[in-house]
Amino acid sequence: MKIEILKQAVMDSRDGITISDNCIDDNPLIFVNPAFERMTGYSSEEITNINCRYLQRNDRDQPELELIHNAVKKGEYCLVTLRNYRKDGTMFWNELSISPIHDEKGTVTNFIGIQKDVTSRVIIQQQLRDEHQSLEEMKIHFEQLSIKDGLTGIYNRRFFDTQFEIQWKIACRNGDSLTLAMIDIDHFKSFNDIYGHQAGDEALIRVADSLNKSFQRGSDFAARYGGEEFVILSNGMTQEQASLYVKTLCQRVRDLKIPHSASSTGYLTVSIGFSVHTFGPLHPSNVLLAQADKALYAAKKRGRDQSFSL
Ligand SMILES: Nc1nc2c(ncn2[C@@H]2O[C@H](COP(=O)(O)OP(=O)(O)OP(=O)(O)O)[C@@H](O)[C@H]2O)c(=O)[nH]1
Numbered sequence: 203m204k205i206e207i208l209k210q211a212v213m214d215s216r217d218g219i220t221i222s223d224n225c226i227d228d229n230p231l232i233f234v235n236p237a238f239e240r241m242t243g244y245s246s247e248e249i250t251n252i253n254c255r256y257l258q259r260n261d262r263d264q265p266e267l268e269l270i271h272n273a274v275k276k277g278e279y280c281l282v283t284l285r286n287y288r289k290d291g292t293m294f295w296n297e298l299s300i301s302p303i304h305d306e307k308g309t310v311t312n313f314i315g316i317q318k319d320v321t322s323r324v325i326i327q328q329q330l331r332d333e334h335q336s337l338e339e340m341k342i343h344f345e346q347l348s349i350k351d352g353l354t355g356i357y358n359r360r361f362f363d364t365q366f367e368i369q370w371k372i373a374c375r376n377g378d379s380l381t382l383a384m385i386d387i388d389h390f391k392s393f394n395d396i397y398g399h400q401a402g403d404e405a406l407i408r409v410a411d412s413l414n415k416s417f418q419r420g421s422d423f424a425a426r427y428g429g430e431e432f433v434i435l436s437n438g439m440t441q442e443q444a445s446l447y448v449k450t451l452c453q454r455v456r457d458l459k460i461p462h463s464a465s466s467t468g469y470l471t472v473s474i475g476f477s478v479h480t481f482g483p484l485h486p487s488n489v490l491l492a493q494a495d496k497a498l499y500a501a502k503k504r505g506r507d508q509s510f511s512l
């Protein structure tokens with residue numbers, strides 16, 4: 203091939219082509235083609251005989267610069283995408299490859315650099331990444347919405363039903379005990395009537411929060427079961443442990459000291475029915491719910507502000 207054609211190919215290339223001199227201190231550019239001049243806005247005279255790091259200006263905190271530095275040191279090829287700045291100060295993404303040129307003894311005498319302005323591609327990639335991230339955030343948000351109660355922020359009935367099924371199956375397989383506590387606010391209708399619905403909502407939030415902070419085990423959880431009714435599911439407790447635990451729940455709500463003039467104590471209280479059941483392979487799950495529900499009814503009958511188990 204004629205040397206003239208090679209020369210013309212470099213001059214006509216749409217990609218920027220540079221040649222640096224590796225035998226001179228600081229590896230300065232000794233040639234840039236017209237496409238490089240168009241891409242950067244610098245003329246050949248302005249940028250030859252100096253190292254091309256001026257293209258990064260003060261934006262030196264780019265890990266890719268370390269890759270180039272190492273490749274030059276070892277006399278190796280490398281491909282990076284960098285933020286570069288044109289003469290007018292505007293930024294562009296430069297996809298740069300550098301390849302060593304060897305003399306007959308194998309010494310690296312020069313590097314040839316090929317540069318492409320890939321700004322549009324990088325911007326689209328960033329937009330896609332951002333959109334993907336927002337979609338992920340929305341997905342998490344909607345997942346949370348589907349299992350959390352809108353008012354109190356604790357788990358909702360749907361989550362409880364699913365989780366109850368799972369924990370029941372595990373308990374049946376392992377022969378473990380499960381404890382279900384059904385917690386109902388006392389005289390809540392009159393609380394709403396006296397203090398208003400908004401105050402009722404605030405009381406529900408405070409009670410839910412207090413119950414939600416009461417666990418000893420990671421697998422325990424509280425959920426809002428209905429209007430002013432909550433449930434707590436816990437595994438591995440004995441009857442005695444469960445009995446002590448639910449007493450502390452009643453106390454936690456008393457300690458909130460939410461005034462309730464229609465309550466005999468003067469404060470908002472809860473009644474709790476609980477059931478502890480050790481499951482075997484054939485035990486249905488609803489026994490726990492039915493027993494806890496009956497026990498709650500009994501706790502109400504016995505005067506409220508207390509826990510009870512059948
Ligand atoms: N503010 C508010 N009130 C609610 C909400 N959900 C249910 N309630 C109210 O809770 C009250 C429950 O009343 P009842 O089922 O009669 O029970 P109670 O008055 O607590 O009586 P006992 O359970 O027998 O002590 C009703 O007045 C409902 O309107 C809610 O999200 N916000």
